[in-house]
Amino acid sequence: MFETDQELDELDALLARSFASAGEHLTGIISEERRVSARDLVRYLEGTRHFVVATVTRAGEPRCSAVDGLFLHGRLWFTTSGGSVKATHLEERPALSAAHVVGDDVGVFIHGHARVLRGGPGDADAIRHYWTDLYESSPEDWVATPEDARYIEVIATSMFTYAFNRDRFERLVNESTRAPEEGSRS
Numbered sequence: 002m003f004e005t006d007q008e009l010d011e012l013d014a015l016l017a018r019s020f021a022s023a024g025e026h027l028t029g030i031i032s033e034e035r036r037v038s039a040r041d042l043v044r045y046l047e048g049t050r051h052f053v054v055a056t057v058t059r060a061g062e063p064r065c066s067a068v069d070g071l072f073l074h075g076r077l078w079f080t081t082s083g084g085s086v087k088a089t090h091l092e093e094r095p096a097l098s099a100a101h102v103v104g105d106d107v108g109v110f111i112h113g114h115a116r117v118l119r120g121g122p123g124d125a126d127a128i129r130h131y132w133t134d135l136y137e138s139s140p141e142d143w144v145a146t147p148e149d150a151r152y153i154e155v156i157a158t159s160m161f162t163y164a165f166n167r168d169r170f171e172r173l174v175n176e177s178t179r180a181p182e183e184g185s186r187s
Contacts, residue, residue, distance in 0.1 A: 002043050003131075008075040012039035012160075019159040027161065037107075037162035037170070039075070045107065045174050046072035049135060052099045052109075054079065056090035064090065070101065071131055077111055077155040080132065080140035083119070088151045091115040099155055107173060108163035113156045120150025128152055 004012070016039060020028070037045070052070040055063050066087055068079035077099055081088050091097065095114040102108045118124040120141040129152075133139045141147035164170035 002047055003073050004039075004043050004075050009039045009043070012042070012075040015157060015160055016042075016162060019161055022159065023161065031108075031161055031163045035163050035165060037109075037164050041164075041170070041174075042109070042162055043072060043075070045170070046070070046101075046109070050101050050109075052077065052079065052101045052111075054087065055098045055100075056087055057094050057096060058090065059093070068099075070099070071135070073128065073131055076157070078128070078131075079153050079155075081151050081153065082144045083149045083151050084144075085151075088117070088153075091151075091153060092117055097155065103173060105165050106169050107165075108161070110161040110163075111155055111157050112160075113158040116154040116156055118152040118154070119148055120144070120152065121147040125150070125152050 016036065020031070020033075020036060023031070049069045049071060052068050053065050054068050055065040057063060064086065068081065068087075071078045095117070097113065097115050099111045100109070118128070120129075120139075125141075129139050129141070139147075140150040140152065144150050
């Protein structure tokens with residue numbers, strides 16, 4: 002867990018604002034009892050979790066793909082190649098949505114925009130080590146040149162969390178090593 006108390010408070014405030022603005026259909030499914038607090042969310046998202054990220058083409062058509070997500074300081078991060086369609090979309094149109102679900106047990110839904118950092122010396126210096134610590138290599142090692150790597154921070158404007166059953170949620174938190182799967186990279 003990398004979050005400070007202030008970051009957890011900010012995340013809880015985002016979750017509360019999001020829930021307060023949700024429609025009747027969503028609040029009927031994600032009831033107050035099924036919401037996941039910021040502290041529980043960061044426990045669950047520790048390590049790597051797979052998210053489906055949706056971007057938008059120039060024509061306004063949605064496109065989605067899977068990423069290895071890292072939750073750092075209350076924000077979802079993922080990496081990709083600068084040559085990927087996803088990177089092109091986000092550099093031109095930063096709006097995105099991301100979702101992580103495990104059956105009916107857990108759901109995390111994030112809407113917002115991307116902040117794209119390029120690999121190589123500079124902005125990525127402060128965050129690169131999270132991937133190196135987890136994967137024993139850097140996203141910059143996975144592409145032709147370090148500058149081809151893209152680190153994507155999701156700046157959430159709304160976030161919804163869901164755990165159908167607290168006991169099953171705790172089992173998922175405790176069972177998973179949350180280590181990356183063999184060969185898994187975005």
